[in-house]
Structures are given as C-alpha cells and as structure tokens.
Amino acid sequence: MEKDKKLEGVVETTALLVNEDGSDAGSIDPVLIERGHARRMGHLENYFALLQRQDLYSNFSIYGQFNRSIDVRSKAFLAALKDIFCKNPILVHTIVPKRYPYEEEYYRSEEYLNEPFPEHDYIKVLPRLSLESVILNFQETQQQVVSEIIAQYRRDDYQVKNVLTELVSQIRIPICDPGKPNWGLICLPMKVDDEKKEEGVRFGKVIYVSNHCCADAMTGINLFQDIIANLNRATDESVSDDTTIFDYSVDHSAISKIPIPITDRIDYRPALSSLPKFMVSTMLKKYFDYRSNAPETKRISEQNANWHSIVNFPSEQMDVIRTAVRTQGCSVTAFLQTCLSVALQNSGVFQNRRYSELGFDISVPSDTRRILPGDLAADQYKYGSNVAGLHYSYFIPSFQETEFWPLTQYYTGVLRGADYLIGLGTIMLDFVYKKQNIDKLISESYLGNRRGGIILSNVGALVTGGAEATKADRWTLRDLKFVQDVGVLNFSYVVNVVSTPAGGMNVCLSCAQGSLPSRAQFDAVCAEFQHLVSRQTQTQTQPQ
Numbered sequence: 210m211e212k213d214k215k216l217e218g219v220v221e222t223t224a225l226l227v228n229e230d231g232s233d234a235g236s237i238d239p240v241l242i243e244r245g246h247a248r249r250m251g252h253l254e255n256y257f258a259l260l261q262r263q264d265l266y267s268n269f270s271i272y273g274q275f276n277r278s279i280d281v282r283s284k285a286f287l288a289a290l291k292d293i294f295c296k297n298p299i300l301v302h303t304i305v306p307k308r309y310p311y312e313e314e315y316y317r318s319e320e321y322l323n324e325p326f327p328e329h330d331y332i333k334v335l336p337r338l339s340l341e342s343v344i345l346n347f348q349e350t351q352q353q354v355v356s357e358i359i360a361q362y363r364r365d366d367y368q369v370k371n372v373l374t375e376l377v378s379q380i381r382i383p384i385c386d387p388g389k390p391n392w393g394l395i396c397l398p399m400k401v402d403d404e405k406k407e408e409g410v411r412f413g414k415v416i417y418v419s420n421h422c423c424a425d426a427m428t429g430i431n432l433f434q435d436i437i438a439n440l441n442r443a444t445d446e447s448v449s450d451d452t453t454i455f456d457y458s459v460d461h462s463a464i465s466k467i468p469i470p471i472t473d474r475i476d477y478r479p480a481l482s483s484l485p486k487f488m489v490s491t492m493l494k495k496y497f498d499y500r501s502n503a504p505e506t507k508r509i510s511e512q513n514a515n516w517h518s519i520v521n522f523p524s525e526q527m528d529v530i531r532t533a534v535r536t537q538g539c540s541v542t543a544f545l546q547t548c549l550s551v552a553l554q555n556s557g558v559f560q561n562r563r564y565s566e567l568g569f570d571i572s573v574p575s576d577t578r579r580i581l582p583g584d585l586a587a588d589q590y591k592y593g594s595n596v597a598g599l600h601y602s603y604f605i606p607s608f609q610e611t612e613f614w615p616l617t618q619y620y621t622g623v624l625r626g627a628d629y630l631i632g633l634g635t636i637m638l639d640f641v642y643k644k645q646n647i648d649k650l651i652s653e654s655y656l657g658n659r660r661g662g663i664i665l666s667n668v669g670a671l672v673t674g675g676a677e678a679t680k681a682d683r684w685t686l687r688d689l690k691f692v693q694d695v696g697v698l699n700f701s702y703v704v705n706v707v708s709t710p711a712g713g714m715n716v717c718l719s720c721a722q723g724s725l726p727s728r729a730q731f732d733a734v735c736a737e738f739q740h741l742v743s744r745q746t747q748t749q750t751q752p753q
C-alpha cells in the first residue's frame with residue numbers, strides 16, 4: 210500500500226489518519242477537515258458508495274429541457290456553476306479510498322471483506338474543477354457512449370426516447386476519481402443550433418447522470434433549478450477562454466462547509482423492539498413473494514440489460530389525474546401504485562405465478578429532507594443522498610380493476626402511515642456495522658436472488674421555473690424525466706415519476722430483461738398502464 214502517496218491538495222503537510230481499528234483510512238489533509246471541506250461519510254452515504262464499490266448499482270439520470278440553448282463556455286454558465294458549487298460543496302466531492310492508487314480489487318478482496326470497517330471512507334472537495342470535470346461530452350473515457358447518445362438523439366428527431374435512456378443507463382461514473390465529482394452532465398444540442406452548425410457545445414437539453422453517491426433525484430432537479438435561477442440573474446452570455454470553475458487553493462475561502470451527514474440529523478435506526486416483527490416479515494416475504502423469470506441478480510458488469518419505456522401524460526391530463534386523486538382522498542404515488550399492480554394483473558403477468566407466491570413487493574422511496582427541522586432542507590440538504598424507503602408486500606389476488614379506488618385508498622393509508630427509515634436503519638445499528646463488513650452483508654443479501662416486484666419513485670411536481678415562471682425570466686425548465694435501472698436491487702421493474710407544469714407527468718419505466726418474455730410484452734404492460742390511468746381518472750371527472 211502506498212501510504213505516503215499524497216493526493217493533490219492545498220498545503221504541503223499531508224497527515225495520514227488511521228482508523229480506530231488501525232486500518233489505513235486514506236491520506237487526507239487535516240486542514241481540509243478543519244475547514245469543513247473533508248469528512249467521513251455517513252452511514253447512508255457509505256451505503257451508496259458500497260453499491261458502487263461492489264458493482265451493484267449503475268446510475269440514475271435526470272433529463273432537463275430548457276426553453277433555449279446556451280454555450281457551456283459562456284461566462285453566465287461558468288459563473289452559475291461556480292456559485293452553486295461554492296454554496297454546495299457536497300456537489301464537488303470525491304471519495305478518498307483506503308488504497309492508492311484506487312484498487313477496486315481491494316474492496317472485493319477477502320482481506321477487506323472479512324473485517325468490519327466501522328469508520329467510513331473520507332469525502333473531500335476536489336482540488337480543482339473545470340468544465341471538463343463535469344461535462345461528459347469533453348471526457349475521453351465517456352466519448353464513445355456520448356457520441357452514440359447524441360447520434361441516437363438526432364435519429365429520434367431531437368426527442369429523448371427509450372433507446373437513448375438505455376444507453377445512458379450503461380454509463381459508470383467512477384467514485385474515487387481525484388479530478389471529477391460523482392456525477393456528470395451530458396449536453397444534447399437543439400435542432401436549431403445543429404442547423405446553424407456553430408462551433409462549441411451548446412445545449413438545450415441536459416442529462417444529469419449520477420452514481421448516487423451523495424446525490425439523489427432531488428439533487429439533479431435542484432441543480433437544474435439553481436442553474437436556471439443563476440442564468441436569469443446573469444447578463445453576460447459571451448464565451449470565456451478559461452474553462453476553470455474553481456481552483457481550491459485560490460477559492461477555498463469562498464466555499465461553504467460540507468454539511469454533516471443527514472443520518473447524524475435524522476436517526477434512521479429502528480427501536481430494538483421493532484426488529485423481531487421486521488425480521489419475521491422479511492423472512493415471510495422470502496417465501497411468499499412473487500419472483501419473476503428474470504435471471505438471478507449478478508453484479509452490474511455481468512448482468513443482462515433492461516428495457517425502458519417512457520409514458521407521458523400531458524399537462525391537461527396531469528391536472529385531470531391530480532383532481533381525480535384528490536377527490537378520492539388519495540395520494541398520487543398510491544394511485545400510480547394501483548395502476549401498475551392492476552396493469553400487470555390485466556396483462557396476465559401473474560397468470561403463471563407459483564401457488565405460494567401471494568405477495569408482490571413494492572418499494573417506495575421517500576425524501577428525508579421533508580422531516581428535517583427548520584430550513585435545513587432548503588439550505589444545507591438541498592443536495593445529497595437524502596432518501597429512505599418502504600418495502601411492503603401486497604396481496605396479488607386483490608389487484609382487481611373493479612376495486613380500483615378502494616385499493617388506492619388502502620395504499621394511500623399504508624404509504625402515509627409507513628416507517629420509511631427502518632429498512633436502511635438496520636445497517637446503521639451499532640451491533641450490525643461494528644461487527645460485520647457492511648459491503649459483504651449487503652452484497653450477499655442482494656446477489657444471486659430472483660427478482661421480485663417494483664420500486665416506485667415519485668418525486669412529484671416541479672412548481673417553480675416551469676410554465677408559471679415570471680415573464681422577466683428568460684430561462685425556464687420545460688420538461689423533466691427521471692430514469693433509473695434496477696441494478697442488483699432485487700426488483701423486476703423500476704418506475705420513476707416527475708412532472709413539470711409545461712411538460713406534464715413523465716413516467717419512466719424499466720424492466721429487467723427476462724422478467725417478461727419480450728420487449729413487446731413490456732411495451733404492452735406500459736400501454737395497459739397508460740390506458741388504465743386514463744380510464745380511471747376520466748370516469749372520476751365526467752359529470753354524473
């Protein structure tokens with residue numbers, strides 16, 4: 210191990226910190242810690258880092274459509290990024306691995322996996338950042354896939370369609386790159402700019418791709434909103450020759466502190482008294498839950514791809530849906546959950562299930578920012594991996610269209626009354642993470658399993674920067690999409706939802722290949738889902 214290897218830093222003195230258990234914790238400059246520009250990862254941050262270290266999760270992406278295009282080298286865009294990054298340095302962190310140079314093999318070796326590491330690795334602010342660090346179009350390692358994505362986008366007449374999102378989902382963002390953050394942007398041109406054949410990289414649509422480390426869907430959406438807000442304040446759109454965004458050694462005093470992990474603010478850990486019930490229900494799910502015919506889960510680099518499908522409900526229809534759901538006293542997430550369950554039933558997906566398979570597991574992530582006290586959510590935790598999730602099994606024979614609204618009301622009750630923290634909270638218990646290697650625990654629980662149900666992630670509606678933006682705003686966000694693959698998490702289907710006033714509601718579905726016999730059958734399920742949404746909401750709004 211190269212204990213003395215110095216990372217690019219600010220000052221000359223580089224001390225080596227050692228974990229309580231004596232293991233090498235990576236080289237980090239103590240000055241960075243004092244300034245609040247480096248700290249150890251929290252439990253949730255470490256969970257998403259291990260999904261990468263162990264090759265269990267690929268990426269999620271947010272697609273934003275702006276009302277007009279901008280050159281990435283414009284002073285306005287560069288200044289917007291600098292302002293956002295200085296206020297929110299979690300966006301420009303990298304992970305400091307235990308070994309230098311980063312050795313993926315180490316994190317998969319028996320040497321590492323056989324020991325608990327209760328102190329998680331450090332994150333620190335990058336030493337310098339330029340456009341090349343965040344724009345994947347400029348990165349040599351991503352060049353091929355970005356070219357394919359842009360070619361596909363042009364073939365699809367400048368629309369984001371499923372073949373394109375399937376390409377994006379294959380991108381891997383390395384977690385310990387000393388020069389790049391854990392995410393990147395892909396710039397897609399506008400047709401009008403292509404026709405002008407101008408030099409440079411202008412974009413009208415942009416894809417935020419993240420490996421989920423210290424980031425979630427709201428992070429991508431908030432980034433787009435902050436860029437728009439900054440552009441609306443800027444006056445100078447001329448192009449700059451210098452593509453530097455910041456140089457830490459010069460700009461460090463302008464950079465805010467990285468906030469403490471959200472798990473130090475919100476206690477995810479369950480009460481010990483709730484554990485027996487949780488463990489019994491987890492065991493029962495193993496025996497009585499539906500499993501699809503998709504191949505057993507393998508590490509990302511070895512497994513089958515996914516089919517994607519994007520269903521759009523235009524603004525007027527979105528309003529009809531929202532009104533119908535509100536009238537029934539339900540939530541949009543519960544409504545979509547019913548539509549998905551009944552669409553699968555109507556499409557015959559459960560016809561050949563095994564006799565004992567009575568339950569269908571649906572996981573619903575939630576945004577933990579909502580339970581933070583005061584203004585912390587908007588202030589310090591706007592960016593980060595601030596999520597939790599509910600796992601619940603529903604009775605397959607109950608997925609009947611004739612019972613649509615009673616079922617939706619029942620689901621609404623379940624989702625509103627649920628404890629979203631317990632699932633992830635169990636790995637944060639002292640006697641779990643201090644006694645076992647969490648990478649090993651999680652890998653063993655996810656790998657080699659047959660896939661079950663759905664993960665349904667509804668991030669809701671964007672309320673600002675969209676169609677109702679003020680007339681003075683030159684920049685607006687016209688549309689958003691949220692896409693995510695299943696990775697090794699044991700789901701057959703992933704459904705992500707986000708809406709804007711102008712673009713309506715976008716439901717992006719993906720299916721692990723093999724869960725259904727063919728792409729055509731997956732498309733048929735998605736079509737049935739779309740028809741069901743219309744059928745159930747139109748009957749609600751028609752005069753009696």
Ligand SMILES: CC(=O)SCCNC(=O)CCNC(=O)[C@H](O)C(C)(C)COP(=O)(O)OP(=O)(O)OC[C@H]1O[C@@H](n2cnc3c(N)ncnc32)[C@H](O)[C@@H]1OP(=O)(O)O
Binds near residue numbers: 425527535542596708
């Ligand atoms: C990669 C990853 O990051 S995975 C994790 C990402 N996922 C998340 O973070 C999940 C975040 N979601 C949530 O926290 C919540 O479910 C919320 C905030 C979106 C609320 O959604 P629901 O629980 O379904 O609640 P509910 O239906 O009561 O919604 C509240 C309001 O938002 C509206 N709404 C909710 N979802 C949508 C939607 N997709 N489109 C349009 N409007 C919506 C409702 O119509 C309602 O409006 P109203 O008060 O005017 O009637």
